[in-house]
Amino acid sequence: MPTRYQGSPREVQALDAYVKLARATTTVIGRLNQRLQHDHDLTESQLGVLEALFHLGPMPQSELCRKILRSGSNVTTVVDNLERAGLVRRGAQDDDRRVRVVQLTAEGRRLIERVFPRHAARVTELMGALTRDEQRELGRLCRKLGLAAADSTD
Amino acid sequence: MPTRYQGSPREVQALDAYVKLARATTTVIGRLNQRLQHDHDLTESQLGVLEALFHLGPMPQSELCRKILRSGSNVTTVVDNLERAGLVRRGAQDDDRRVRVVQLTAEGRRLIERVFPRHAARVTELMGALTRDEQRELGRLCRKLGLAAADSTD
DNA sequence: GCATTATACTTCGATATCGAACATTTCGAT
DNA sequence: ATCGAAATGTTCGATATCGAAGTATAATGC
Numbered sequence: 324m325p326t327r328y329q330g331s332p333r334e335v336q337a338l339d340a341y342v343k344l345a346r347a348t349t350t351v352i353g354r355l356n357q358r359l360q361h362d363h364d365l366t367e368s369q370l371g372v373l374e375a376l377f378h379l380g381p382m383p384q385s386e387l388c389r390k391i392l393r394s395g396s397n398v399t400t401v402v403d404n405l406e407r408a409g410l411v412r413r414g415a416q417d418d419d420r421r422v423r424v425v426q427l428t429a430e431g432r433r434l435i436e437r438v439f440p441r442h443a444a445r446v447t448e449l450m451g452a453l454t455r456d457e458q459r460e461l462g463r464l465c466r467k468l469g470l471a472a473a474d475s476t477d
Numbered sequence: 478m479p480t481r482y483q484g485s486p487r488e489v490q491a492l493d494a495y496v497k498l499a500r501a502t503t504t505v506i507g508r509l510n511q512r513l514q515h516d517h518d519l520t521e522s523q524l525g526v527l528e529a530l531f532h533l534g535p536m537p538q539s540e541l542c543r544k545i546l547r548s549g550s551n552v553t554t555v556v557d558n559l560e561r562a563g564l565v566r567r568g569a570q571d572d573d574r575r576v577r578v579v580q581l582t583a584e585g586r587r588l589i590e591r592v593f594p595r596h597a598a599r600v601t602e603l604m605g606a607l608t609r610d611e612q613r614e615l616g617r618l619c620r621k622l623g624l625a626a627a628d629s630t631d
Numbered sequence: 632g633c634a635t636t637a638t639a640c641t642t643c644g645a646t647a648t649c650g651a652a653c654a655t656t657t658c659g660a661t
Numbered sequence: 662a663t664c665g666a667a668a669t670g671t672t673c674g675a676t677a678t679c680g681a682a683g684t685a686t687a688a689t690g691c
Contacts, residue, residue, distance in 0.1 A: 336609060462497040554646080
């Protein structure tokens, strides 16, 4: 039954690395999401938006798209939900009436100030499975891979 | 405005590695999904199920859960959609009437036989941004990280 | 200035994804 | 043999996610 894939060594190697990358990321993000959902009733996406606004200040949705690597329609949805929850507000931009500038409300700021340190601690705990050098190397490899994939002409 | 996070060096390092991991994986999977959707009208999840069945043979949904690292309810949904598309079939297991054994239909087998080599080639192309040694190291680090995260008592 | 093109965002329809609650069936302990 | 716990799937309600199509506005080219 187990008809394993017969590819070139190069393909086998690439697939193996890819599968491990995808699985590790799935597992880590899954753990973080569990915690966020359970403790703060937030999704990873929502946290990503709040965090960007917290660290970088108010910004148009188009910029949020680039920061969190999601489609425009997705950002609309996530911001809708955050707005409904009273955590962010959409404003206008005088010099360009197409733009919706998103900013934290006071409540949103309070929340992210409380949640982010715990989230950071949890990330540190999970990434602690790797040594400092290993984390640095993982970061380097991922950065290289991510940039190349983003540039990849499809 | 940019109020950057002031954490310990250990936290900064861990967060940096985590963000790069998440972004690279998002970008790579996004590219693969684009291609799958465009060329074959398949999602990554659907491909994952078809691939598992192709390489490992028919299996219960509970086993699919473990293979693709998704919840039971998610597997129900994905298998529903594949079944509706005529690519898989659900069968019974005589010795345990709770179990639904999922297997490829002839059409599903034809599809995965055609799609998988192209998918593998695309993965190889994307991962080709890294050298063979780098791929090996990335695989090792991800495996270590993923296993630890899976074991992490929450 | 006007037509074309590009950008910002929303809406829509589809799939994915989770956890909680549920039904069914099996298993274990007594 | 029975009762309670565990395992397998499904359903439900919510959010995420995408691309395509649509609306509104801005920028560009002539």
